Amino acid sequence: EAQVTQNPRYLITVTGKKLTVTCSQNMNHEYMSWYRQDPGLGLRQIYYSMNVEVTDKGDVPEGYKVSRKEKRNFPLILESPSPNQTSLYFCASSRDSKDSPLHFGNGTRLTVT
Amino acid sequence: QKEVEQNSGPLSVPEGAIASLNCTYSDRGSQSFFWYRQYSGKSPELIMFIYSNGDKEDGRFTAQLNKASQYVSLLIRDSQPSDSATYLCAVNGGGSTLGRLYFGRGTQLTVWP
Numbered sequence: 001e002a003q004v005t006q007n008p009r010y011l012i013t014v015t016g017k018k019l020t021v022t023c024s025q026n027m028n029h030e031y032m033s034w035y036r037q038d039p040g041l042g043l044r045q046i047y048y049s050m051n052v053e054v055t056d057k058g059d060v061p062e063g064y065k066v067s068r069k070e071k072r073n074f075p076l077i078l079e080s081p082s083p084n085q086t087s088l089y090f091c092a093s094s095r096d097s098k099d100s101p102l103h104f105g106n107g108t109r110l111t112v113t
Numbered sequence: 114q115k116e117v118e119q120n121s122g123p124l125s126v127p128e129g130a131i132a133s134l135n136c137t138y139s140d141r142g143s144q145s146f147f148w149y150r151q152y153s154g155k156s157p158e159l160i161m162f163i164y165s166n167g168d169k170e171d172g173r174f175t176a177q178l179n180k181a182s183q184y185v186s187l188l189i190r191d192s193q194p195s196d197s198a199t200y201l202c203a204v205n206g207g208g209s210t211l212g213r214l215y216f217g218r219g220t221q222l223t224v225w226p
Binding site: 042099 | 201219
């Protein structure tokens with residue numbers, strides 16, 4: 001089944017404790033992206049990648065890191081999480097960056113205390 | 114910062130009516146336009162995409178694009194209670210922002226029986 005898999009679905013952590021949210025897609029998609037969704041603010045792009053070893057900042061990259069060492073994986077790293085990073089996170093992929101629709105993962109609800 | 118604005122809602126229509134959702138965007142270089150539906154607590158799922166001026170129909174859904182007015186809309190005919198969700202308009206970046214996808218804040222639709 002074609003899908004984008006994120007893990008974990010729920011995560012509660014404390015300020016400053018490094019964490020990684022994994023994202024994997026099995027559709028051979030070139031493009032992958034991370035979004036955060038907050039009430040009243042909609043979906044905001046954190047980072048995106050148009051191909052292996054190519055990553056770029058979105059609207060809200062501060063406090064996040066990503067890497068794209070393989071085509072299928074695009075992990076999101078929070079080196080020192082803070083409470084303002086409490087949010088619902090979505091990973092998404094598409095065939096290309098130009099005009100293909102996004103396929104979303106099921107989301108990761110992160111709480112930083 | 115590219116802007117995507119949606120009618121703020123919430124929008125409430127009776128079962129069987131036409132629901133009209135509107136979206137304007139600021140980037141004249143945008144070429145791809147998407148409508149996603151998001152149920153509460155779930156990930157967004159693609160409803161329609163449109164690239165050319167005019168109308169595109171898919172079952173009960175019609176997307177309309179007017180690039181000169183920088184306006185894209187979604188009509189839902191014969192609305193059903195199962196259509197109750199938040200609808201997200203998304204617009205790709207043009208030119209130097211290719212690879213970016215900008216979302217509106219969403220319009221919450223309620224279809225009452």
